[in-house]
Amino acid sequence: DVKVTQSSRYLVKRTGEKVFLECVQDMDHENMFWYRQDPGLGLRLIYFSYDVKMKEKGDIPEGYSVSREKKERFSLILESASTNQTSMYLCASGVSGGTGGNQPQHFGDGTRLSIL
């Protein structure tokens, strides 16, 4: 069965800390995505990656960076955490190219991050 695993369900950090959120997929998907979910705003794309070491900014990249050193792993980094980054973070993966547009993305269970 398809599996996207996020390293933590709940995380509490302090303002100014560097925070790492990890995501691993076992489906050999080319594309991986990081979203944040906030009430009334739905899901907003932070960054995505379409290949190892490749990345593109999404709609709200400010304050975040990403790393993809291996195909199955995609990390989201909060360089200096701030309280407005308190949110639910969701990782997803999916196929690319050709008929990939017809295929869904597969999501992890999310990490609820609180910045104090």
Added chain:
Amino acid sequence: GDSVTQMEGPVTLSEEAFLTINCTYTATGYPSLFWYVQYPGEGLQLLLKATKADDKGSNKGFEATYRKETTSFHLEKGSVQVSDSAVYFCALRSIQGAQKLVFGQGTRLTINP
């Protein structure tokens, strides 16, 4: 740019009621359309999809039809159950830009017994 608009929530219904959650979209070309569901404490799961005009996606008693003329993809279910309580997201997958998903704001549905 591409966008998705869902009906405002929250929506509260009694068990066995008829459900409609409206979704309209703005996009270039012919995107694929999706409904995702998020149960409490979980990530998003694909509920159904449609990839071209007039396609009907269906799953677990839910249905939605891709209407190109009205740019809509409304979600319907004839008789809801308490277990359908969740947040529902309409989304489109653009034909441009690495095929990323664009989501609506989500609609929280609560079904009372």
